Amino acid sequence: MAKPTPLNLLADLAQNDTEAATRELGRLQGLRTQAEQQLAALNKYREEYRARMQAMAQDGMTATRWQDYAQFLTSLDGAIRQQGQALAQAEAALLTGRANWQSQKRRQNSFDTLVARAEAREQAAGARREQRANDEYAARLARAASHRQD
Template sequence: MTNDFPIKTLIDLAQDDVDAAARQLGRVQRERADVEAQLEALIRYRDEYHASFSTAAQSGMPAGNWRNFQAFIDTLDGAIEQQRRLLAAATSRVEAAKPEWQRQKRKLGSYEVLAARGEAAEARVAARREQREADEHAAKMLRMERRDQLN
């Protein structure tokens, strides 16, 4: 395109926006995955602790140990619930980042379509010009042939 600088600039800026939105989406997806892994680790730890305590409790256990166990399980359950809230917030951030990335992609696509249309229009103009020049050249050659035949 001979006059592609403005659209090229818009495409470059839109690509930068897409890249930034993609980085943001990737960052919040990684954060969500980290929070989810921590939640799964807490649940696994609570289940393992509960299983080992249940095994130990079968052979008899003082009431103090039982209270300590229950208090620790309550603490773990609180941490798990807090981690679930963090996971919900992280999921919300991911869901909020997706539409922004999609919007930026659509904007870039629109600019690319405009650029392609502009290039196609210029190609049609160039093809018409070349055809006109070829027709003019053929007409000139025909006139020259006729003139040479008359002389």
């Protein structure tokens, strides 16, 4: 296990930031999907209402009733425009969230690479220390053996 270093701490923080960005991206995707579904529902309702209005108009409709239907369709069109704007805002927020996630992920990957390199350097230094210790031990044994032969 790697010993805690400032680099490990930064890597952990970067991972936490990436996880938070991932959660936020999921939330934003949910909002976008919800806005899209609401827009689709409004459009479907408008088509059904318009079809109903046409069917009633074929059977004959008073001017007041016609105005009521037309007024409601106008209100519905306004709601559809607003929902279209909400969908556009949700898509823009999703793009921003995606860019943030990508940035956080790159940052995390950079720290992970730095930590891996530092660990590799530490392992190499440890291996050199161990080799040096083994070499010194072997040299002592050789000296001791040569002293005994003298």
